[in-house]
Amino acid sequence: MSKKAVVTGGTGGIGLETAVGLAAEGWDVTVVGRDAARGDAAVARIDASAGRAAGRFLAAELSSLARTRALGRRLAAEGPLDLLVNNAGGMWVTRWESPEGVEAGIALNHLSPYVLTEELLDALAAGAPSRIVNVTSSAVEAAQPVYDEMEPPGPYYGLAATGRAKLAHLVHTLDLAERMKPRGVSVFAADPGPADTANAAAMTIDILPPAMRPHWEMIRQAVSGPVPDAARSPLAAATDPALEGSTGVVLDSDGRPDDKLTAPITPELADAVRSWTAGLLATYAS
Numbered sequence: 001m002s003k004k005a006v007v008t009g010g011t012g013g014i015g016l017e018t019a020v021g022l023a024a025e026g027w028d029v030t031v032v033g034r035d036a037a038r039g040d041a042a043v044a045r046i047d048a049s050a051g052r053a054a055g056r057f058l059a060a061e062l063s064s065l066a067r068t069r070a071l072g073r074r075l076a077a078e079g080p081l082d083l084l085v086n087n088a089g090g091m092w093v094t095r096w097e098s099p100e101g102v103e104a105g106i107a108l109n110h111l112s113p114y115v116l117t118e119e120l121l122d123a124l125a126a127g128a129p130s131r132i133v134n135v136t137s138s139a140v141e142a143a144q145p146v147y148d149e150m151e152p153p154g155p156y157y158g159l160a161a162t163g164r165a166k167l168a169h170l171v172h173t174l175d176l177a178e179r180m181k182p183r184g185v186s187v188f189a190a191d192p193g194p195a196d197t198a199n200a201a202a203m204t205i206d207i208l209p210p211a212m213r214p215h216w217e218m219i220r221q222a223v224s225g226p227v228p229d230a231a232r233s234p235l236a237a238a239t240d241p242a243l244e245g246s247t248g249v250v251l252d253s254d255g256r257p258d259d260k261l262t263a264p265i266t267p268e269l270a271d272a273v274r275s276w277t278a279g280l281l282a283t284y285a286s
């Protein structure tokens with residue numbers, strides 16, 4: 001029987017290339033997105049890659065924590081799961097809020113994958129040895145690592161906001177890795193590196209804090225890499241046999257272990273992220 005994977009944001013960009021790569025390796029893949037037409041097109045590509053009916057599309061607005069939880073419960077009811085790729089996420093030029101009133105970067109890059117994963121932990125444990133892959137970003141390096149309020153005071157800059165939410169999710173990734181070790185579920189983070197996706201194409205210089213703006217042309221040009229190449233890292237985290245028996249590892253854009261993005265995580269920072277996350281979940285996801 002084929003192994004079962006769920007890839008959020010699997011109907012476009014890096015998530016779709018990850019789903020197609022998994023299908024080529026024999027997996028059954030459920031992709032989650034909002035748009036049904038993109039979902040159908042993704043399933044057609046997944047099926048073609050597998051040479052059989054291997055794809056399925058489920059619609060969900062993942063910025064909504066209530067809808068994310070409902071999706072998780074539906075998937076959990078289907079029984080054991082071998083792989084969850086929390087890929088949906090991104091960066092925005094202009095601040096916006098999720099249906100529950102959470103800044104979207106925090107909702108999509110941290111709280112939504114947190115909630116979906118919690119709902120699926122028993123299914124993943126039932127599928128053990130199984131894996132969770134959280135797609136991260138080098139935007140973490142632009143994060144303001146302060147977690148005493150939902151958002152730091154001052155103007156909104158997409159790069160810094162995404163970096164802060166992804167850094168929080170790296171803290172959670174490491175915590176979850178320890179927690180799920182006894183249950184046979186490995187937890188990895190994968191940095192895909194810059195890629196020319198729909199989300200990347202929407203960026204303008206306004207995502208950058210003023211001090212970084214002289215580097216905008218360099219940054220813009222870097223985000224022109226082929227999208228299939230960016231799936232290398234999440235695919236390695238999902239399937240590389242060399243990772244069997246390990247957990248809590250971050251992979252760089254070449255799919256190699258690299259602790260650069262977790263280097264700023266001190267015990268104090270991890271504690272601050274845990275309290276901040278618990279407060280947000282109690283307010284917005286209960």
Ligand SMILES: NC(=O)c1ccc[n+]([C@@H]2O[C@H](COP(=O)([O-])OP(=O)(O)OC[C@H]3O[C@@H](n4cnc5c(N)ncnc54)[C@H](OP(=O)(O)O)[C@@H]3O)[C@@H](O)[C@H]2O)c1
Pocket residue numbers: 008009010011012013014015032033034035036038039060061062063086087088089090091108135136137138191192193194195196197198199200223
């Ligand atoms: N691109 C880069 O340069 C880069 C660099 C580093 C890290 N990353 C990370 O890689 C991941 C994928 O990024 P990407 O650039 O591939 O993004 P993308 O092209 O914008 O991803 C699109 C996918 O996400 C789904 N999606 C978007 N918003 C959603 C929502 N609110 N609810 C449900 N599904 C949603 C889309 O489906 P629908 O449109 O149908 O909803 C589609 O399947 C993100 O976590 C991002 O932070 C990207």
